[in-house]
Structures are given as structure tokens and as C-alpha cells.
Amino acid sequence: MLRSTSLHRTLVAILAVVALAACGGTTRGSDAAEGDGGGGNERSANPDAEIQEGLKIAFLPKEIDNPYMTIMDEGGTTAVAETGGEGKAVGPSDASASSQVSYINTLIQQQQDAIVIAANDPNAVAPALKDAMSQDIAVVTVDSDAAKDARHVFVNQASAEEIALTQVELITKQIGGSGKIAILSATPNATNQNAWIAIMEEELKKPEYADIELVATVYGDDDDQKSFQEAQALLRSHPDLKGIVSPTTVGIAAAARYLSSSPYKGKVALTGLGTPNQMRQFVKNGTVTEFALWDPAELGYLAGYAAAALASGQISGAEGETFEAGKLGERTIGADGEVILGPPTVFDAENIDDYDF
Structure with missing residues (x-):
């Protein structure tokens, strides 16, 4: 009887170890x-x-x-x-x-x-x-x-605040602290874009930005041609626009391409988020002075x-x-x-x- 009980306990212990090993790994499931x-x-x-x-x-x-x-x-x-x-x-x-x-x-x-x-x-x-x-x-x-x-x-x-406030600071400096600006975003439902835009809108309500007016937010759907057309349409609708903020790499490159060959080059500031390789030619030809991004x-x-x-x-x-x-x-x-x-x-x-x- 004692041998039977001892054997039973031994088998239970072995099975417990096997079960623990099966559950304790990092395999899928x-x-x-x-x-x-x-x-x-x-x-x-x-x-x-x-x-x-x-x-x-x-x-x-x-x-x-x-x-x-x-x-x-x-x-x-x-x-x-x-x-x-x-x-x-x-x-x-x-x-x-x-x-x-x-x-x-x-x-x-x-x-x-x-x-x-x-x-x-x-x-x-x-x-x-x-x-x-x-x-x-x-x-x-x-x-x-x-x-x-x-x-x-x-x-x-980066934190949404860091990204948004950096863009507000850049456009404010580039338009001399006053004038009409617009935002050229990606898709209307893009989580990151909307978070940055919301923070930018709140920041622009502060007294120090009283002379800056955000007149429009448009969407290029992260498509190069549509972003180009939206940038063009912004200037047609607001010929006195002083600056554009485009917090999307597709949008800023498309807007820069439009401005670089338009009468607005050097008159309308453009900043936002872009890659150095995309934006290098536009910085060197004077279309864009500063923009931001992470790697x-x-x-x-x-x-x-x-x-x-x-x-x-x-x-x-x-x-x-x-x-x-x-x-x-x-x-x-x-x-x-x-x-x-x-x-x-x-x-x-x-x-x-x-x-x-």
C-alpha cells in the first residue's frame, strides 16, 4: 500500500513538472x-x-x-x-x-x-x-x-506635444509671428496627425499667437498628387496665406514641389515633417528654410x-x-x-x- 501511494505521488510530481514546462515556455499559444x-x-x-x-x-x-x-x-x-x-x-x-x-x-x-x-x-x-x-x-x-x-x-x-509645439514654433518664426496659415495633413482619420493638429490648434489660441490665424485644414490622403493639388488649392482660396504646416512627409514634399515652381516661392513659408533626402533640394533652392522629423x-x-x-x-x-x-x-x-x-x-x-x- 505504501509503495502504491509513493508511486502515485511520484507520477503526479512528474506530470506536474511536465505540465509546468509546457506552460512556462515562450512559444506561441x-x-x-x-x-x-x-x-x-x-x-x-x-x-x-x-x-x-x-x-x-x-x-x-x-x-x-x-x-x-x-x-x-x-x-x-x-x-x-x-x-x-x-x-x-x-x-x-x-x-x-x-x-x-x-x-x-x-x-x-x-x-x-x-x-x-x-x-x-x-x-x-x-x-x-x-x-x-x-x-x-x-x-x-x-x-x-x-x-x-x-x-x-x-x-x-516623440510625445505629441513635442511634435506639435515644434511645428508651431517653426511656422511662427518663419512668418514673423503674424499672418494666415493653413495645415496640409494626411488622412482625416490618421491618429497621429489629428493629435498633433488638436494640440497645435490649442496652442495657437494662446495670447502670444493672437496675430496668427489658422484659416484651413486640408487633407492630401498621403498621396503625392492629391497633396500637390491641395497645396495649390489652398493658395487659390487664400492668396494672402503666409504659411503652410504639413505634418506628413508626403504632404510637405508635394507642397514644396508646388511652391518651388510658383510665384509664391519665398513668399509663403512651408514647414512640417519631412525626411532630409526628400527636402534637401527645396532647402537648398530656398523654398523651405526649416522642417523637423525623427529618424x-x-x-x-x-x-x-x-x-x-x-x-x-x-x-x-x-x-x-x-x-x-x-x-x-x-x-x-x-x-x-x-x-x-x-x-x-x-x-x-x-x-x-x-x-x-
């Missing part, structure tokens, strides 16, 4: 079982876990042919390669949320370990992203956020490491968690799962040749 029962949206974290090799991580930009997005996703796939994983960029040729949804569904079917997405619309992509999360796919948003319950981590360029390759690189850490179970997206991001060093997750790259850089004729992206 483990985190979903440890969530709140709501489809696996919550993930557990083990800071001592190693980054898994062979992770499949897909990057889904707003638009596959957007030069800024291309640079960002190249940075992301570089990071994934450094972790021993397989990264790829796929996406629509138009900046529409519905197109992104179909790609998300395909990536779910492919059983990617993580999806990194720059959302065109925060809510339109949410159901598909939640479906991905319910199937234990780590979801990271980068550059433009989705609904907070539809991703684990948001990798942001999109580093933004994608940070997102790639965040995705690998999530998929490996190192982090869950909770505030205060840390992870190593290669050459960018240790990063800490802030409130609402946000990780910030850093403040924007201002580019002008003196420093633009120091950058190549």
Missing part, C-alpha cells in the same frame, strides 16, 4: 492561455526570457509606396534580423483602413508571431487586430496608433525590437516594463503601453547634409 479569458488580448511577461530565434514579424505600413514608411519598415526588418527572426513588409498601395484590414487577415492566416502596423484609422483596423491578438499574435502599432485595446504596445516618434529607420528599428520582446514573452505591454532595443539601448514602456523614440530634430541648410535618410 502560451500567453493566450494566461490571459483574462477575453480572447488572449492580455499577455504575461517574463523579463528573464530570451528573444526567440526564427520569429516571423510582419510590418504593415499605411501605404507600401510611401518613402517614409519604406525607411521605417527597413529599420524594423533590420532589427528583426538582428534577433535572428524573419521580417517582411507588406501593405496596400493606397492609404485606406479597409485595405489594411485585408492584410491583417492574411497575416493572421500566415500565423505571424507579431504584426507591426502604422494604422490609417484607429478604429477601423481594431476588430482585425483584436482577432490577431486573440490568436496569440503580438500587435505593435508604430507611428500612428490604433485603439488602445487593439494592440499591446505603441511605439511613438524613421530608428522608429521602425525600435518597433521591431518591441515586437520581438512581446512575441518572446519578455514584456506584456504594461507600464514600467523594460526591454533591450539593440543599438538604441534599454527602453521603458510608459502609460497606455507607449514607448517613445525621442524628440524631433530640426533640419535646415546648415545641417541637412549631415543626414542621409
